[in-house]
Amino acid sequence: MMEELLHSSPGLVNFGIFFLLGTVLLLVVLGFVTYAILAERKVLGFMQNRMGPNQLGGKWGLLQTAADVLKLLLKEDTIPKLADKPLFIIAPVIAFAPSFMVLATIPFTDKLQFADIGVGLLYYIAISGLTTIGAVTAGWASNNKYALLGGMRAAAQMISYEIPLVMSVLGIILLSGSLNLNDIVAAQADTAWFIFLQPVAFFVFLIAATAELTRVPFDLVEAESELIAGFHVEYSGFRWAFFMLSEYVYLFAMSALVTILFFGGWLPLPFLGFIPGAIWFALKFSMVVFIFIWFRATFPRLRADHLMEFGWKVLVPIALANIFLTALGKELFEYFF
Amino acid sequence: MIRTEEMLLNMGPQHPSTHGVFRIILKIDGETIIEAKPVIGYLHRGTEKLAEDLQYTQIIPYTDRLDYISAMTNNYVLCHAVETMMGLEIPDRAEYLRVIAMELGRIVSHLVSWGTYLLDLGATTPFLYAFREREAIINLINELCGARLTFNYMRVGGVKWDAPEGWIEKVRDFIPYMREQLAGYHDLVSGNEIFLSRVKGVGKYTKEEAIQYSLSGPTLRCTGVKWDLRKDEPYSIYNRFDFDVVTRETGDCLSRYEVRLEEIEQSLRIVEQAVEQFPAEGEILAKVPKIIKAPKGEAFVRIESPRGEIGCYIASDGKKEPYRLKFRRPSFYNLQILPKLLKGENIANLIAILGAIDIVLGEVDG
Numbered sequence: 001m002m003e004e005l006l007h008s009s010p011g012l013v014n015f016g017i018f019f020l021l022g023t024v025l026l027l028v029v030l031g032f033v034t035y036a037i038l039a040e041r042k043v044l045g046f047m048q049n050r051m052g053p054n055q056l057g058g059k060w061g062l063l064q065t066a067a068d069v070l071k072l073l074l075k076e077d078t079i080p081k082l083a084d085k086p087l088f089i090i091a092p093v094i095a096f097a098p099s100f101m102v103l104a105t106i107p108f109t110d111k112l113q114f115a116d117i118g119v120g121l122l123y124y125i126a127i128s129g130l131t132t133i134g135a136v137t138a139g140w141a142s143n144n145k146y147a148l149l150g151g152m153r154a155a156a157q158m159i160s161y162e163i164p165l166v167m168s169v170l171g172i173i174l175l176s177g178s179l180n181l182n183d184i185v186a187a188q189a190d191t192a193w194f195i196f197l198q199p200v201a202f203f204v205f206l207i208a209a210t211a212e213l214t215r216v217p218f219d220l221v222e223a224e225s226e227l228i229a230g231f232h233v234e235y236s237g238f239r240w241a242f243f244m245l246s247e248y249v250y251l252f253a254m255s256a257l258v259t260i261l262f263f264g265g266w267l268p269l270p271f272l273g274f275i276p277g278a279i280w281f282a283l284k285f286s287m288v289v290f291i292f293i294w295f296r297a298t299f300p301r302l303r304a305d306h307l308m309e310f311g312w313k314v315l316v317p318i319a320l321a322n323i324f325l326t327a328l329g330k331e332l333f334e335y336f337f
Numbered sequence: 338m339i340r341t342e343e344m345l346l347n348m349g350p351q352h353p354s355t356h357g358v359f360r361i362i363l364k365i366d367g368e369t370i371i372e373a374k375p376v377i378g379y380l381h382r383g384t385e386k387l388a389e390d391l392q393y394t395q396i397i398p399y400t401d402r403l404d405y406i407s408a409m410t411n412n413y414v415l416c417h418a419v420e421t422m423m424g425l426e427i428p429d430r431a432e433y434l435r436v437i438a439m440e441l442g443r444i445v446s447h448l449v450s451w452g453t454y455l456l457d458l459g460a461t462t463p464f465l466y467a468f469r470e471r472e473a474i475i476n477l478i479n480e481l482c483g484a485r486l487t488f489n490y491m492r493v494g495g496v497k498w499d500a501p502e503g504w505i506e507k508v509r510d511f512i513p514y515m516r517e518q519l520a521g522y523h524d525l526v527s528g529n530e531i532f533l534s535r536v537k538g539v540g541k542y543t544k545e546e547a548i549q550y551s552l553s554g555p556t557l558r559c560t561g562v563k564w565d566l567r568k569d570e571p572y573s574i575y576n577r578f579d580f581d582v583v584t585r586e587t588g589d590c591l592s593r594y595e596v597r598l599e600e601i602e603q604s605l606r607i608v609e610q611a612v613e614q615f616p617a618e619g620e621i622l623a624k625v626p627k628i629i630k631a632p633k634g635e636a637f638v639r640i641e642s643p644r645g646e647i648g649c650y651i652a653s654d655g656k657k658e659p660y661r662l663k664f665r666r667p668s669f670y671n672l673q674i675l676p677k678l679l680k681g682e683n684i685a686n687l688i689a690i691l692g693a694i695d696i697v698l699g700e701v702d703g
Contacts, residue, residue: 044461047462048461048462048465048466049465049466049469050465145344145346146346149368149684152367216459216460217459217531219459220685223459223685224353225353225354225456225457225458225459225688226354226684226685226687226688227684228352228353296461297461297462298460298462298525299459299460299529299531300455300458300459300460300526300529300531300532300535301458301459301460301531301535301685302531302534302535303534303535303683303685303686304368304683304685305683306534306535
């Protein structure tokens, strides 16, 4: 169905269908964000010997996030007197919009995808880079020193870690011969999941992804014990919620990307093909999200200069070596077999 | 034309990592600190001045509020000073209760220090683990004196309450549990590469500098100076116990962290022995007059609090209130070295250095 839609001519009906499907995806993602936050708090609670949310919505706290969002909506919206007003207002939007844009290319199953474009992977990385601008803008516009430091850190960190992120997936592109996310999954169906063929790339990607998401141990951007909250220190109410929302949507998108690139997307485990692909995707995806939450419960925060050093002096060379070895391996494999 | 500018950053008094209402005025270039100027006094309550109008027993609750993480040692230093002036004999059972309470307090203090330090460095979980163990100890102390934070437990001549039935056994059971958890702490944090990269070689000072700046406690012992008043000037009944003075050689943040964790182990040893030797019965309060009057004269005593040497000076003109009371508050003295350590560091290191000094603002400001 998706296939036909994607190749049909533009028209009002098609637009309507796309709009409807987009809304559905939005709701799915918002639902995910709602329960990802709850899951994070519950898992953290479990790891840290406490209950987590347990009041609102039964003992699982199922309505906790909804209540939190409601509270944020009702909060007074404050803008600092000396802030750069237009920039201050637009910054959350700049940070937030790309986070939803990247979702378009992600194939949740072989049928469920919104834009099957040839350079899906490239699109994802290019668009997600835009969010940095939002963070820097917010940091600058707030006219707050902590925010400025946070914004500077955000720019440095996100740019530095984008490079190993891209480099690490080059090995996968070499193996699958495509930038299209669908083709990448299809290539894994022919051989094996890329986590087995590209273990080094997986680790580099996971580390760089954690840094891109500015999650622990790379949460220097909003290091609450150093910079209070970093670039969004002056934000309150729903503007602040936009930053948080974009962060969790990225968590969604990045986990989906990891699932697709390394865990074979919707591909089932052998002999378990009767379980639908969407469930496989959800399972693998949840596992990746869990890893990110696990990180958060375990690690202390890196220091800014170590972060840079680690990115440039460790991750980039490893990623480069990985590309070289992958290419070499591929050539040798084709030569002998 | 690109132009850089120094920035003045007011860190605190409301800041999550200054451990209270501490303020540092930072002159920074990017994130590099050019100059740091600590500002203290936001929590000043004039304990010493207030004490001049209070009877000795009434001063004890005020000492709880100095170093509120480890109130037992503060209780003790005041009582010890008055007892020294009066030349009192303290009953054995009271001394054992005091030592057990103080050492449990030391463990609590180091646990809080450990947890908050890791929280400062961005790891949230250790904080909650530390507070779980703290809770167990606080419950024990609660059974002893009915308070969880400001104990008001000691009196001139002994302690206020006897140990309830079965309490000593509970303390005994707690020791192996704590040892097990301590091993877990090391597993979780001590070998973590990120943690080590944050603290190794950061905030270094030498033995000589530590002495020049009048540092004491773990901040002194981390440089290799073997100086612990419990060993070197034994007070109370500390000479009856076998324990080691923990030292490290490097004098960086990591060494301070290690000293504290190992001191928990040593405190457990002391508690273990104290519980073993605990007299089955006996008085808990020496024969003291209803209204305590220190004889005319002056006295200075010092003991080892978790943060360093806490001293108490009393000048008395023979009345029931002291003429002048002065505390040597270790947090305040330990803080002196901060501006020197911060020069040239970045903001992330500031947090690591300040956290490793382990100040309690109630004590800094008095």
